[in-house]
Amino acid sequence: MKVVTFGEIMLRLSPEGYNRLFQSDRMIATFGGAEANVAVSLASFGLDSGFVTKLPEGPTGDGAISALRAFGVDTGSIVRGGQRIGVYYMEKGASQRPSLCIYDRAHSSIAECSPEDFDWEEILGDACWFHFTGITPALSEQVERTLENALKTAKALGITVSCDINYRSKLWPRERASEVMTRLMEYVDVCIANEEDAADVFGIKANGSDASKGIVDSESYKEVAVELTKRFCLKYTAITLRTSKSANDNDWQAILYDGNAFYSSAKHSIHIVDRVGGGDSFGAGLIYGILSGKDPEGAVRFAAAASCLKQTIEGDFNRVTVQEVEKLVSGDGSGRIKR
Amino acid sequence: MKVVTFGEIMLRLSPEGYNRLFQSDRMIATFGGAEANVAVSLASFGLDSGFVTKLPEGPTGDGAISALRAFGVDTGSIVRGGQRIGVYYMEKGASQRPSLCIYDRAHSSIAECSPEDFDWEEILGDACWFHFTGITPALSEQVERTLENALKTAKALGITVSCDINYRSKLWPRERASEVMTRLMEYVDVCIANEEDAADVFGIKANGSDASKGIVDSESYKEVAVELTKRFCLKYTAITLRTSKSANDNDWQAILYDGNAFYSSAKHSIHIVDRVGGGDSFGAGLIYGILSGKDPEGAVRFAAAASCLKQTIEGDFNRVTVQEVEKLVSGDGSGRIKR
Amino acid sequence: MKVVTFGEIMLRLSPEGYNRLFQSDRMIATFGGAEANVAVSLASFGLDSGFVTKLPEGPTGDGAISALRAFGVDTGSIVRGGQRIGVYYMEKGASQRPSLCIYDRAHSSIAECSPEDFDWEEILGDACWFHFTGITPALSEQVERTLENALKTAKALGITVSCDINYRSKLWPRERASEVMTRLMEYVDVCIANEEDAADVFGIKANGSDASKGIVDSESYKEVAVELTKRFCLKYTAITLRTSKSANDNDWQAILYDGNAFYSSAKHSIHIVDRVGGGDSFGAGLIYGILSGKDPEGAVRFAAAASCLKQTIEGDFNRVTVQEVEKLVSGDGSGRIKR
Amino acid sequence: MKVVTFGEIMLRLSPEGYNRLFQSDRMIATFGGAEANVAVSLASFGLDSGFVTKLPEGPTGDGAISALRAFGVDTGSIVRGGQRIGVYYMEKGASQRPSLCIYDRAHSSIAECSPEDFDWEEILGDACWFHFTGITPALSEQVERTLENALKTAKALGITVSCDINYRSKLWPRERASEVMTRLMEYVDVCIANEEDAADVFGIKANGSDASKGIVDSESYKEVAVELTKRFCLKYTAITLRTSKSANDNDWQAILYDGNAFYSSAKHSIHIVDRVGGGDSFGAGLIYGILSGKDPEGAVRFAAAASCLKQTIEGDFNRVTVQEVEKLVSGDGSGRIKR
Amino acid sequence: MKVVTFGEIMLRLSPEGYNRLFQSDRMIATFGGAEANVAVSLASFGLDSGFVTKLPEGPTGDGAISALRAFGVDTGSIVRGGQRIGVYYMEKGASQRPSLCIYDRAHSSIAECSPEDFDWEEILGDACWFHFTGITPALSEQVERTLENALKTAKALGITVSCDINYRSKLWPRERASEVMTRLMEYVDVCIANEEDAADVFGIKANGSDASKGIVDSESYKEVAVELTKRFCLKYTAITLRTSKSANDNDWQAILYDGNAFYSSAKHSIHIVDRVGGGDSFGAGLIYGILSGKDPEGAVRFAAAASCLKQTIEGDFNRVTVQEVEKLVSGDGSGRIKR
């Protein structure tokens, strides 16, 4: 019952509190990255979870590995070598001031890896699920090829594959994203998208919604889910819907389509602590929900609640237990103190 | 005009900001405890205030005493000895994530005290008021007996006695709480309860309210106040009513019953900084209000405003002056800067 | 195209987060002051900006100068000497607890300067705009005389003069403020006031509004703008309107009158990080708007948006770029993350 | 090639820098304990390392486990349950002011464990070495019995056993220590003692040395090593020798006796950052040295160098690599920067 | 047995660690001042200790009072009013870089007090000892007159008076210091000086020593002690001798003359944490030594040891117990950890 994720883990540098970048000389240095965040969530939920990447020798690579191991993530398949760990600078927004995210990830060890670095038959030997996001193939052509190797192996081994589309316009243009992701989606069983991904990458738009204007209507995304499901023969398609009222206050909801019916989570009004990793924690929640035998409605509700809680936690990683998520699913979102 | 309180003061360990416990290696180490918080509030309001407990020799006990002395609390009756200071870990919640409170208070010096440690005739010699909460007798049987000695002495000396029911399910089961508290309430003149205490300990329920579902209706608590007053022949009964909309946003109000009429405070919508100690600061505000000669309405309004301000302050202690509380009582809750 | 501002820059001492003053031994030491804040904003917007004051020799004066230079403010006309730098203690409020501002600025180098310290013909030689606030003449009679010298020189050189009334009751009584400001307003082309200044200093009241009760109606301030414009023959009069719902949440809007018509900014609902410097950043935004050739509506919208963003930033200084302000002006206040 | 250690891991609370306890409200919260420190060192050296203890459910136990896992220590045999994690307060000394260590470890989950909690046949199934210190049996009688079970199993399985005498007068009196340790030493192959342990526990004194007076002569400890070896039929006996010139400056050396000859490490003059865990890192270095096939001289030199480096590192854990230790063994103690 | 001290307590602002002033925006804000430091030491030693000064209303004055009360110092005779609390900026030196101390104490509440503010008959009613330093009369003429009132009252009441000459060239010129101090010394029974004071203020030089060149010979100071004793009819004269090898390493010793014989403390080689308050802690140690009945040798040894320990502690205040000092007096300066 092991879930393997593949991607990049970066050093994340954030100023304290609501400071702007370099406003003071104090920074919070943690680690994160879409697929690593999923791996940490799954390990926190008690699943057997492994993360695959390439990291440089020395303290920077060691630091990332320690951060993962602290949660019990299996780091045994991480390859060491290359020149550097990717870095990202993350400044927390407030009210009308948006969060700011500056990537310095080019030339990282994983971006410059070689497909030969990874023996997927061995890595996936004890896995039942493989997860990646649209960031992974965007890193470089080498990573794209490496990922395709992984996907082929996964299919050959009968492993379920999930993908979070996770479009990043700073990493690749829409055209290349569309072409590559269309090819990779062939291997995918479970697809996760946010309110903008399907339009950005596949041109599938939700009529009646405009996320940039704060109009996010869950009904209008049902057709997006249907279209994605049909186009890529998916088993499950989940769409997360964020309404950003301000940098501090967002509404958060998700829908899941299983080819037959729609299932909808509660709509959580979140007073945000750190929204980075919100989508990743949703993906992990969905994987956990399905693997732990929940029905579709239970799975999407668990995933949305996990993701809601993530956004109340500092850093990329979702530091919550299954019990804490279940409590929110059961409707207790009052934040009453426990003692 | 000295008010004496008796109970436990603990070392409180909290992560910085909204971090989860042990997310980083930095902790804020302060001191607090229900009765100590009342003593600090009263001293800040300018009353003569003394706190009685037992603390170990050495830096941990010294630290707690220094923290109290900094506010002018009389620590001269604190007994030194025993094995340890109680510790509690407090993680601040946010949005749907509740605050988390982990007690490690068993075997503390006060829990393992001996009734002979305290000479109540001397301790209460210059007191006009004695205050305790339901936490104190829950600490151990020795503390319960010690408290009963104190109460008997207080009655013999004609000292007013107040009690905040403060039920803690982690410390004792309802049955024992009910039995012990019923016995101790005989000595009590002024009783304070929150929206759950009366039901938890004495089975007196507010029809039409359900705090766990966020339904807290002040009207329905009037009968609770009447019933408490009757059952225990109380002079004043105050009930604080918290509606927890989220871990960040609570509504806060209180009612007071003097056997004849009901008095109600303003309802404060609080954007919370730290809610721990909210009830304690209400208790202190009520004692101050009564001792300073306010009428019942003035007293409950002062108490609720003091408590509202506490929840905008980090740590257990209510660091406000009478002037600051009066300003909020007078209706200025706009938070306009003063300059 | 250089803008010169004249006033005091102080050391600002603030506790971390929402701590009260001296609650812990950690303080954030930055620098700020109304006119210095304007100079920093203008430099951040890319204008040539100079700040004039007097600062003591040694590390305290050097620290203030470094803080200004870091933004590219020209500090070449700052005179060194005198006894001390002014200090102010700033405690951030929360919810019903107001922010607290304690000035210790008497006897500062600038307050005890001599008019001979400053050669305005040289200082203003390459300037096109001179800005001051009502705080400057309130510092001392020497500063008042120095300012008047500057204003006379500015007029002689044909330099535009702007003034933010900025009444501080702790610095001078209304009578003296009224008398002095009335005299100085003769030199002023552009006047900025907040919702209370015109009434406090010139007795010009907005019927139907009462800021202390949270009633701030933009319509009722139009007559105030007309009256100010008439009385002092102003080219532009801007009024900022703050509705303080709590220490955390304010509404913020501004109107501008050019002698003919009224122009109104958007009304920004701000979840406040630090409101100090909000008015200063408005002033800077207005100066930038006018100097960069915006029409009146564009200028007041830019100024209000700049000021809104300031209030999401820690410290006195507005650390934003023109691009960030323009983005908010264009309506994107959703705080969506950029990546 | 797995090394298993058994003992207690505690929450360590230290003030920042050279602050005294509770001088400020900021504390550094890490985890440590003699046997856990050994396990972390061994994992850092690349050995398969497991730590066995009992920890409470919830964040405090989770925190300790995360801290161990971050280094790759196998925590799979840690039992969860009981009431609390032990705490110790550690104040760093300076110059003539000694470090201060206050234990609050009574009633911890491990101290109150039951021998039935641990299935040693399974735990030690893949182990080649078992390590404990004299602190473990001092925790409680249950722990003593549990340890004896472990030792019997280790002997039955032919596993090498090492023991660091580690006498703590605050945990048990000399008489009980002597009686228990004499019994347990029967199972021990490799014994480690500091300059005071042998005298304190077994009454074996080094003539001509007096550690409390700063007279620590390596020659005089040879007879101690011989006597220990003879009395307990040891394979290796190592003695660490600390000359405390001040809280900041110590000399550090070790000798090793293999029944035939004496081997001596270099004498390191250490400018101390944190001396806690110095002995534990020596023990780990010795185990690593022996297991990695070094000759006795190489082993004791490696161990002393590892321990020297530990004392330049904050916290209980020795965060060094084999390469860093080898570099010091090879004589490069100049601290020249690497770039 | 109460000791009363009179002088100024200031807000002390220091950068963290070895940062220069304003190198980062983080500062440590504590309180201190020569006579307040003595009062804190004495309270820590268990004596009844009171501190007299004038402090402004509001948080700055409250902060200073809390800091004193935390140690149990009686603050009941502190007068409130005036404009400001004095501030001093303290940058810690290292190696060849000296510590830097910038005073901003002019116009403080105490400097601008009125002699009528203090009723010395009442203040000294229960005192047995009065202590001041040469800083107090240097603050202003009002303070000088207030001090003289106190001294006259002390003499009238038969109270022992001690004075630490504590010459500060930044506060007053030598001539005025000499004139005023000569007059005030008439009231003094116990005089404390450092290696430069007697020469600076009274022109009494130690032949053969030159502190600025690091030549400080205890023999040559004996004649200084004799001369001081004779000139001012002193009961005890103590001289502290600091040899500053670098900002990090100082030697520290003291001699005491009782009119008959010389007594000398141990010479402590100190690795300095914070040397501010070193002289003050010596004074407090001497007062404690005499009041607790030690013989002259015991008193000077206790005082020097107390002062040695102070210099290993951050901030102005000497946070040590009598037991810790006695341990160093007894010769244990090895800094061995206690556990």
Added chain:
Amino acid sequence: MKVVTFGEIMLRLSPEGYNRLFQSDRMIATFGGAEANVAVSLASFGLDSGFVTKLPEGPTGDGAISALRAFGVDTGSIVRGGQRIGVYYMEKGASQRPSLCIYDRAHSSIAECSPEDFDWEEILGDACWFHFTGITPALSEQVERTLENALKTAKALGITVSCDINYRSKLWPRERASEVMTRLMEYVDVCIANEEDAADVFGIKANGSDASKGIVDSESYKEVAVELTKRFCLKYTAITLRTSKSANDNDWQAILYDGNAFYSSAKHSIHIVDRVGGGDSFGAGLIYGILSGKDPEGAVRFAAAASCLKQTIEGDFNRVTVQEVEKLVSGDGSGRIKR
């Protein structure tokens, strides 16, 4: 009298205090780089100083520019563009543990600059001195060519050129360094080398010294200076000599040769706070010494003292004034407090 330096400025990430990299999540983020450090020193000494490099658009580049501007360095010739700012991780060593420096500077904006980015005729138009170090040409071939353009322009304009050899084995191999530096030395008037550079790059060895063994004899370096001077027709050759006793304690001295005679600085025994930038501050001190008209002995003494003080200061930059350096030159290295 403007001095222009050309090279790279990087983001420097250091853990707090003596923590190892990623031991905690707190980092100190400052900026530094050999030539930038020289520029900052010179500006602090009051010279007109400009720094030339290429930095990316956005907050990372802005941060570096702000850091330079805070000291008054002219940043007007800095080109914006490219992909990233170089990063270096700096872990402070202690005792036998060396400092650790990990560069992540490949692909930085400056490394990937184009020679056309820089118009040296304009940049050097008002310069009298141009400085670079051996790190600059090692960055990339583009930078090497850009530097050569600068050097040719400098020669054409009659500008004095200084070079600090500053060999970094991690940046280029000895052979390429030797070839390139030999060519560039043709333009150099003043050469600075440390105790290893001349041997590493030009094969000029000091007989009788071996820095790696701590044997650094100033006499043996005189021949190195003579040989460098002859080979490259230098006006001045300075050699800095570091004896690293431990990571905390170094001896530091320098010699200067002017083609005729040798001049030697004092030998400073430094208790190190941060040794990074020690060589750069020496170079700046030498340039200042020569430009301010000191004789060769005065210049080398000033340079060595400036560099000694740098090593007592956190970060890359030398935050000292000319007065502070002169005080140490005059022999006052006792670190006595100033007040």
